Amino acid sequence: MERPTHRMRDLRHQGALAVLRHLHRQPGVTRSELARALDLSSGSATDLVARLKRLRLLDEVASAPSGGRGRPSPTLVAHPAGPLVCVVDISHERWRVAAVELGGRIVQHTSGRHVDREPDAVLDRVRREIAACRRRLGHRIRAVSVAVAATVRGTEVVQAATLGWRRVSLEPLRPAADVPLLVGNDASLAGLAEARRGAGAGVRVVLHLTVEVGVGGVLVVDGDLLDGATGAGGEFGHLPFGDPTLRCPCGATGCWDLLVDGRAMARQLGQPAPDDPRTAAEHILAAAPRDPAARAAVDGAARALGRGVGGLVNALDPALVTLSGLAVDLSAAAPREVDAGYRAGLMSFRRGQPPPLVPSTLGPDGRIAGAADAAFDTVLTVPGIESWSRSTARVREGAT
Numbered sequence: 438m439e440r441p442t443h444r445m446r447d448l449r450h451q452g453a454l455a456v457l458r459h460l461h462r463q464p465g466v467t468r469s470e471l472a473r474a475l476d477l478s479s480g481s482a483t484d485l486v487a488r489l490k491r492l493r494l495l496d497e498v499a500s501a502p503s504g505g506r507g508r509p510s511p512t513l514v515a516h517p518a519g520p521l522v523c524v525v526d527i528s529h530e531r532w533r534v535a536a537v538e539l540g541g542r543i544v545q546h547t548s549g550r551h552v553d554r555e556p557d558a559v560l561d562r563v564r565r566e567i568a569a570c571r572r573r574l575g576h577r578i579r580a581v582s583v584a585v586a587a588t589v590r591g592t593e594v595v596q597a598a599t600l601g602w603r604r605v606s607l608e609p610l611r612p613a614a615d616v617p618l619l620v621g622n623d624a625s626l627a628g629l630a631e632a633r634r635g636a637g638a639g640v641r642v643v644l645h646l647t648v649e650v651g652v653g654g655v656l657v658v659d660g661d662l663l664d665g666a667t668g669a670g671g672e673f674g675h676l677p678f679g680d681p682t683l684r685c686p687c688g689a690t691g692c693w694d695l696l697v698d699g700r701a702m703a704r705q706l707g708q709p710a711p712d713d714p715r716t717a718a719e720h721i722l723a724a725a726p727r728d729p730a731a732r733a734a735v736d737g738a739a740r741a742l743g744r745g746v747g748g749l750v751n752a753l754d755p756a757l758v759t760l761s762g763l764a765v766d767l768s769a770a771a772p773r774e775v776d777a778g779y780r781a782g783l784m785s786f787r788r789g790q791p792p793p794l795v796p797s798t799l800g801p802d803g804r805i806a807g808a809a810d811a812a813f814d815t816v817l818t819v820p821g822i823e824s825w826s827r828s829t830a831r832v833r834e835g836a837t
Contacts, residue, residue: 450819450822450823451819452477452481452485453485453488453489453494453822454817454818454819454822455475456471456475456482456485456486456489456495457489457494457495457539457817457822458817459471459474459475460495460513460514460515460539460540461539461540461541461810461813461817462633462634464513464514464515464539464540464541464542465512465513465514465540466512466513467510467511467512467513468482468483468486468497468510468511468513469482469510471486471513486513490516492822492825492826492829493516493518493519493829494516494519494520494539494822494825495513495514495515495516495519495539496513496514496515496516496517496519497511497512497513497514498511498512498514499511514540515538515539515540515542516539518577519538519539519577520538520539520577520579520816520825521536521537521538521544521574521577521578521579522536522537522578522579522580522581522582522809522812522813522816523535523536523537523567523570523571523578523580523581523582523612523812524536524537524581524582524583524584524805524808524809524812525563525567525581525582525583525584525585525610525808526583526584526585526623526804526805526808527559527563527583527584527585527586527600527623528586528599528623529554529586529597529599529600529650530550530551530713531548531549531550531551532548532549532551532559532562532563532566533546533547533548533805534546534547534548534563534566534567534570535547535805535809536570536574536578537805537809537812539813541634541806541809541810543805545570545573545574547566547569547570549562554600554601556600556602556605559600560605560607560609560610561609563610564609564610567581567610567612568612571612575832576828576829576831576832578612578616579616579617579812579815579816579821579824579825580616580617580618580619580812580813580815580816581610581611581612581616581617581618581619581812582618582619582620582621582808582809582811582812583607583610583618583619583620583621583808584621584622584623584626584627584804584805584807584808585597585607585620585621585622585623586599586600586622586623586624586649586650586653587600587602587622587623588622588669588672588687589620589621589622589668589669590667590668590669591620591667591668592606592607592608592611592618592619592620593605593606593607593620594606594607594620595669596687598650598651598686598687599650607620617812617815619808619811619812619815620668621662621664621668621807621808621811622653622655622664622668622671622672623653623804624645624646624647624649624653624654624655624671624804625645625653625654625655625662625664625670625671625807626803626804626807626808626810626811627645627647627761627797627799627803627804627806627807628643628644628645628647628654628655628656628657628662628671628759628803628807629655629657629660629662629807629810629811630799630803630804630806630807630809630810631643631645631657631759631761631797631798631799631803631807632645632657632660632759633657633660633810634799634806634810635759635797635798635799635803635806636757636759636795636796636797636798636799637657637757637759640756640757641658641659641756642656642657642658642753642754642755642756642757643656643657643755643756643757643758643759644656644657644749644750644753644755644757644758644759644792645657645758645759645760645761645797646673646746646749646758646759646760646761646764647760647761647762647763647764647797648697648698648742648762648763648764648767649698649714649715649762649763650694650698650699650700650714650715651674651675651692651694651695651697651698652673652674652693652694652697652698652745652764653671653672653673653674654671654673655670655671656671656753656755662811672687673693673745673749674692674693674694674697675687675689675692675693675694676692676693676745676748676749677689677690677691677692677693678691678692678693678696678741678744678745678748679691679692679693679694679695679696679741680695680696683695693741693745696737696738696741696745697738697741697742697745697763697764697767698714698715698718698738698763699711699713699714699715699716699717699718699719699721699763700714700717701734701737701738701741702717702718702721702731702734702735702737702738703717703721703734705733705734705737705738706721706730706731706734715762715763718738718763718766719766721734721735722735722766722767722770725770735767735770735771736771736774738767738771739767739768739770739771739774739775739778740771740774740775740777740778741778742764742767742768742775742778743774743775743776743777743778743779743780743781743782744778744779744781744782745778745782746758746778746779746782746794747778747779747780747781747782747783748782750782750783750787750791750792751782751783751784751787755792756792757792757793757795758792758793758794758795759795759796759797760794760795760796760797761796761797761799761800761803765796765797768794768796775794779791779794
């Protein structure tokens with residue numbers, strides 16, 4: 438019998454990876470649906486599914502009765518003993534640690550508020566949660582992926598204004614030398630998930646924007662982030678769309694950030710800069726229907742949001758713009774002002790059919806989903822599957 442060459446093994450891996458990547462984005466498909474989507478013969482799909490079941494990468498489960506004639510086809514799902522990724526979400530108020538399986542389902546989850554925002558305190562608490570997750574789930578944890586409200590370069594937080602961090606390495610969160618550690622801006626990762634499995638699914642070029650404390654986001658093309666040479670791209674809130682006399686905590690002046698969030702609305706009302714801009718924005722939005730001053734502050738932030746989005750559409754040419762966080766609230770509270778600012782900022786040739794502005798469908802969970810997607814991008818590779826196969830073989834040998 439001819440021994441398989443490296444090329445033959447690689448071709449088999451590529452077929453398996455195509456199946457796993459499709460399952461990750463569309464869990465619950467049947468074998469026949471998978472074959473049609475990937476243009477596989479029935480025999481090839483059967484062989485690939487059988488192989489991946491042996492490797493504990495996927496499983497088939499009975500579908501719920503549909504009420505029609507015949508037995509429903511089983512659906513493909515993540516294997517109950519299959520690979521997981523550990524996802525961390527660090528915001529200005531709290532942390533979350535979750536284990537996520539193929540397909541995006543969260544299988545374990547813990548969370549808490551920051552008692553102390555100093556980097557060592559936050560990272561020590563999160564590191565202990567990652568270690569506990571790994572003790573419970575062992576070799577199944579294949580990567581750690583961190584979403585953080587910060588400007589990120591590699592595995593370093595360059596600056597996180599809301600946390601007060603500068604030049605903080607997140608390497609202490611790597612549980613072992615052979616476990617990949619990925620770090621990304623939370624808004625960028627939310628945009629990745631929104632483009633792949635949320636409101637932007639099926640659209641080739643998606644611009645995602647979120648407003649919490651300032652503006653973040655990312656451009657996603659063909660399901661891939663365009664986040665720059667070092668991962669620090671997408672800091673749209675620091676474009677000079679704002680008042681050049683205002684200095685931003687980032688060190689620049691005139692940042693768009695300073696016109697669209699709770700800080701901007703508080704400043705418009707003559708109030709001091711709030712400790713929690715998101716909560717301040719919620720209070721002002723709630724007061725706007727009965728308070729003309731609050732209404733004016735909301736309208737001003739909404740126009741500034743729309744105008745900035747118009748500028749980004751001119752520069753980046755997306756087919757769709759997805760919005761999350763306070764951007765959704767402003768669009769709901771002041772739709773005319775957002776639209777007026779948007780159209781005023783657009784080049785005239787775009788105004789006939791501008792890219793739609795649509796709310797996120799994933800909401801706050803987008804950060805977790807995006808970080809998981811980024812991690813599975815490293816797991817669902819030829820080296821990643823070979824590593825899983827070796828690890829699974831060792832576990833089986835140890836059990837016999």
